[in-house]
Amino acid sequence: MPRTWVNAAGRSAGLRQQRLVSLALDLRAAQADVTGGVAKQLDRIATGLDDVLDELREIARGLHPAILADGGLAPALKMLARRSAVPVQLDIQVAGRLPEQVEIAAYYTVSEALTNTAKHARATTAGIQVTAGEGVLRIVVRDDGCGGADFGQGSGLVGLRDRVEALGGQLRLDSPRQTGTTLQIALPFDDRPA
Numbered sequence: 001m002p003r004t005w006v007n008a009a010g011r012s013a014g015l016r017q018q019r020l021v022s023l024a025l026d027l028r029a030a031q032a033d034v035t036g037g038v039a040k041q042l043d044r045i046a047t048g049l050d051d052v053l054d055e056l057r058e059i060a061r062g063l064h065p066a067i068l069a070d071g072g073l074a075p076a077l078k079m080l081a082r083r084s085a086v087p088v089q090l091d092i093q094v095a096g097r098l099p100e101q102v103e104i105a106a107y108y109t110v111s112e113a114l115t116n117t118a119k120h121a122r123a124t125t126a127g128i129q130v131t132a133g134e135g136v137l138r139i140v141v142r143d144d145g146c147g148g149a150d151f152g153q154g155s156g157l158v159g160l161r162d163r164v165e166a167l168g169g170q171l172r173l174d175s176p177r178q179t180g181t182t183l184q185i186a187l188p189f190d191d192r193p194a
Contacts, residue, residue: 018083021118024049025085072096073103077128080111085118086126086143093131102137102189105163106130109171112160113141113183121145121181132189139185149175 024046031042068076074092081088097103110128117126123145131138150173151157157173160183164171168188175181 018085020049020053021115022085024053025118068103068107073098073106073130076103076107077110077130080107080114081128084114084126086114086121086123088114089125089127091127091129093129094137095132098132098137099189101167102187105167105169105187106137106139106185108163109160109183109185110139110141112156116149116156117141117143117145117181120149121147123180135188135190137185137187137189139183139187141183141185142180144180147175147177147179147181149173149181 027042027046027049031039031046034042065076065079067079074094077090077092081090098106114126117123121143123143126141126143128142129138129140149157151161161171164185164187170186172184173181174184
C-alpha cells in the first residue's frame with residue numbers, strides 16, 4: 001500500500017472519529033432534554049454512533065496520520081490537543097524523534113485517553129505531560145472529570161494497556177470517584193547512540 005494512501009486514510013479516519021465523538025456527545029446532551037419515545041429513539045441512534053466509532057477504531061488500527069510520520073510525536077500531540085472536545089494543556093519535553101513504534105503507541109494512547117475523557121469523564125479540562133530520558137518515554141494524561149474508570153469497563157482501557165505492554169511498557173490508572181482520572185504510561189526505548 002503506498003505511504004501517501006496510508007497517511008490520507010489515517011488522517012481521514014482520525015477526523016471522522018473525532019467528528020463522530022462530537023456528534024455522539026451532542027446527541028447524549030440532547031437526550032437529557034427529552035422523554036418517552038423520542039428519548040428511546042435517540043438512545044438507539046447514540047448506540048449506533050458508538051458502534052460506528054468502535055468499527056472506525058478497528059479500521060484505523062495500524063494507520064497513523066501524516067503529521068506523526070513526517071513531523072514526529074510533538075506536532076502530532078499538538079494536533080490532538082487542538083482537536084480535542086475537552087480543552088487540553090500540553091507540556092512536551094521531548095527532543096527529536098523516537099523509535100517509530102514508540103511514537104505510534106504514544107500517539108494512540110493519548111488519542112484514546114482524550115476520546116475517553118470526552119465520552120465518559122464529564123471533564124472541563126485535561127492535561128498531558130510528555131517527557132523522554134534514560135531510555136523511557138513517560139506520558140501522564142489527567143482530567144478533572146468524574147473519575148471511576150477501571151479496566152473492567154469496556155475494552156478501551158484494556159486495549160491501551162495491551163498496546164503499552166506489547167512494547168514492554170507499563171500503564172498505571174488512578175481514577176477515584178469525583179476526583180478525575182490519571183493515566184501514567186512508561187514506554188521504554190533504546191536511546192544509546194548508534
